[in-house]
Amino acid sequence: MRTAVILGMGGLGCPAALALAEEMPGVRLLLVDHDRVERSNLARQILFTETDVGQPKAEVAARRLSRLVPGARAEALVHHFGASSASELLAGCDVLLDGTDSFETRFVANDAACAARIPLIHGAVLGWGGQLLAVLPGQGSCLRCLFEGPPPPGALPTCAEAGVASPLCGVVGAAMASEAARVLRGERPHAIARLHQWDALRETERDVPVPRDPRCPACALAPEAALRHP
Amino acid sequence: MPVIVKIPAPLRPLTQGQSEVSVENAATVQAAVEDLSRRYPGLRERLLDDKGALRRYVNIFRNDEDIRHGKSLQTALAEGDKLTIVPAIAGG
Numbered sequence: 001m002r003t004a005v006i007l008g009m010g011g012l013g014c015p016a017a018l019a020l021a022e023e024m025p026g027v028r029l030l031l032v033d034h035d036r037v038e039r040s041n042l043a044r045q046i047l048f049t050e051t052d053v054g055q056p057k058a059e060v061a062a063r064r065l066s067r068l069v070p071g072a073r074a075e076a077l078v079h080h081f082g083a084s085s086a087s088e089l090l091a092g093c094d095v096l097l098d099g100t101d102s103f104e105t106r107f108v109a110n111d112a113a114c115a116a117r118i119p120l121i122h123g124a125v126l127g128w129g130g131q132l133l134a135v136l137p138g139q140g141s142c143l144r145c146l147f148e149g150p151p152p153p154g155a156l157p158t159c160a161e162a163g164v165a166s167p168l169c170g171v172v173g174a175a176m177a178s179e180a181a182r183v184l185r186g187e188r189p190h191a192i193a194r195l196h197q198w199d200a201l202r203e204t205e206r207d208v209p210v211p212r213d214p215r216c217p218a219c220a221l222a223p224e225a226a227l228r229h230p
Numbered sequence: 231m232p233v234i235v236k237i238p239a240p241l242r243p244l245t246q247g248q249s250e251v252s253v254e255n256a257a258t259v260q261a262a263v264e265d266l267s268r269r270y271p272g273l274r275e276r277l278l279d280d281k282g283a284l285r286r287y288v289n290i291f292r293n294d295e296d297i298r299h300g301k302s303l304q305t306a307l308a309e310g311d312k313l314t315i316v317p318a319i320a321g322g
């Protein structure tokens with residue numbers, strides 16, 4: 001049985017999990033989030049309702065997915081993903097989807113995926129902007145090839161501070177699920193070595209190429225052609 | 231013909247909402263950034279660190295070329311080039 005691990009059951013994790021469960025109900029979905037549902041989440045975190053406020057997001061999402069999608073195999077892990085637990089959590093993972101709300105976590109996820117040679121689908125949103133990058137360790141490039149590292153805490157706004165366009169979360173989350181499904185089917189994701197970007201205000205999309213940085217410390221963990229890929 | 235600079239959504243509050251601005255007579259990316267910084271206060275701090283280097287969580291592309299992999303801010307510009315600013319975002 002194949003496993004997709006989804007980090008963050010927020011504005012991206014919710015639609016990504018729903019779309020992936022619908023597309024591939026046989027895949028085991030491990031939903032990882034340490035947070036609880038807040039009322040301000042409800043507009044974009046589509047697996048939650050008013051009565052879920054205060055409950056762990058991962059547990060509510062797993063329950064709701066099982067009800068919405070017959071045969072869905074969603075499991076909850078109420079847990080803060082970090083460097084110390086990353087390798088254990090990624091054991092047996094076939095594809096990792098990152099939709100968390102923290103720069104630190106995103107680089108931890110990138111480095112852990114590269115070290116364990118697990119395909120990573122990175123999706124992010126802020127305001128009217130969205131980004132998607134597929135990382136196949138040993139092929140293409142990674143998040144650290146594009147950005148050297150996370151900003152210091154507080155340097156850039158988070159979704160909670162700057163807001164985010166709710167429909168864009170659905171678009172980017174669904175695109176993450178599509179890319180993950182491609183990986184699970186053994187197909188090549190589209191956003192390898194390129195960053196796909198959405199501008200929801202102008203309804204435009206564009207790609208920038210993300211070549212492998214020969215000095216990238218994360219890619220150095222996954223030499224070319226050493227990929228463990230279904 | 232000027233150089234066109236594509237401004238990403240998170241930085242547009244600093245450019246009066248413009249998604250594209252043009253820069254005249256900039257020989258390098260550095261010169262383009264300096265020109266934009268004069269016209270749009272606050273932009274410099276978002277792109278460059280205290281030492282004047284490109285911040286580690288921001289990237290700039292000259293056409294399809296990642297300037298970090300080449301001469302970074304000293305990358306030469308030609309008429310008609312397009313610069314794309316790509317900031318890291320982490321919302322989810």
Ligand SMILES: [Zn+2]
Nearest residue numbers: 142145216219
């Ligand atoms: Zn890399």
